[in-house]
Amino acid sequence: MTPTTAPRLRPFTQVDVFTAEPYRGNPLAVVLDAEDLDADAMQRFANWTNLSEATFLLPPTHPDADYRVRIFTGSEEFPFAGHPTLGSAHAWLEAGGAPLRDGILVQECAAGLVRVKRDGGRLAFAAPPLTRSGPVAETDLARIAAGLRMPREALLDASWLVNGPEWIGVLLDSSEQVLAIRPDYAAMAGLKVGVIGPHPAGSEVGFEVRTFIPGDAAAEDPVTGSFNAGAAQWLIGAGKAPESYLAAQGTMLGRAGRVYIETTGDDVWVGGNSMSCIEGFVLL
Template sequence: MSQFDFKQVDVFSRRPLKGNPLAVVFGADELSDERMAAFASWTNLSETTFVLEPRDPRADYRVRIFTTLQELPFAGHPTLGTCHAWLEAGGIPKGEEIIQECGVGLVRIRRQGDDLAFLAPPLLRSGPVDADLVERVRLGLGLEEGTITDAQWVDNGAGWLVLMLADRAQVLALEPDYAQLRGLAVGVIAPCCPERDDIDAQFEVRAFISGDGAPEDPATGSLNAGVAQWLLSKGLAPSSYVVSQGLTMGRAGRIHVEQIGDEIWIGGSTVTCIEGTLSL
């Protein structure tokens, strides 16, 4: 067995235990795919990342991202959480931005005060969702007919499809039948009402990944990156807005979205909760 430096961080929150946890393993170049997958399954977190030496000379580090079930080419909260952990561990970027190498290629990350933000990667799949699949998801979420105002693919590597509802209360009331949603990554979003909702956010989001060890994700960067590209391209959101996520799970995730020219940046806070070594 070998020892590895390790951190567990909480992403999209300034307060420990209120965001989305992530396990980060450093110096993982010698670990096999099977060992990485086994450890990610063992942590039972939505994602675990492994930091390796970059292959692309432009990158500061390379990361592999695992759920309890599979490896992902990209994910948002692992991107910010890994970058936070890498910087905290003494990582020094080659330039003003941090460049992460992962399955989708190079991802730009920048500092925003004490927070970090990543550049939303291009969508691998976009556009309307087939009506039969929308109906399957509607039934799986227990929604009444006519409550879905729109449905779109916003897949940037994690497979997301998104339903839009009219009312934040509908999002918070969802009780999914995960058997009907199996094999899908489903996001649900609704606007917040300033007159009714006492909240510092413009949208409420929930994210469901049936079959995963964590079937609901408390704060999701990849989903919100895809949603932002949809909303902003259709003029459905301001150029800068905040998303609330995780409330029904006892969390208080806050995802910050900002459009600068043609670029969309997804940011938030990260706090370290655990650090030490592990043996694998």
């Protein structure tokens, strides 16, 4: 399709999210000025980056929002996603964005308004409400067990955790079980599966997380904010996780993802470090 406007250079940054070590988290492409770009142009660029997501920052349309973001994977637009939220907020602030309120910025996305706060040197977003939760059909659990190459009884609990991406969360007995998974993507085709298991008592990290995305380009996501948000809401609400904990993700991919979960009142906050690793301009 012919672009609606002539391409021009736009400020750009690539942010590593959920890590304090460069190139050990989940990278995100952020186009800081996406005015007059149409969805087709955004989708083409997101596909070209070969990253899990790219975001495009726009002026807000809601009076309470500081900025608006559109979030694209290589093949579709998401109403919300976690590491794009933190990475976009980091890039917006670093580019000189000034929140309307002290200590809190408000991101407008297709899922609504998402609050982001400073948490020491980190940023954290308030987990949005789940749009689908609850039991998973036994037929799906059987497919997931086959995909994880483990007996059905090893899946201690499971729940739909939809807050944008359509995750199914699975609780295992231990971090060791999580790290031992060698997924059969074909067996769980069509399902986005996140797996979480506790580390031994006394460990610095409370839970180990892995997320699997079957499809034509089957992949394990390095660090997944949306899944960690849903998993925290589910497990804390069920009394299976403490109100605050640290989750590790990306271990099997050579990453050092760290997700900080904290409950304050009715809010579950999902936080992590971010750092800009590439800055410049893109022609769009």
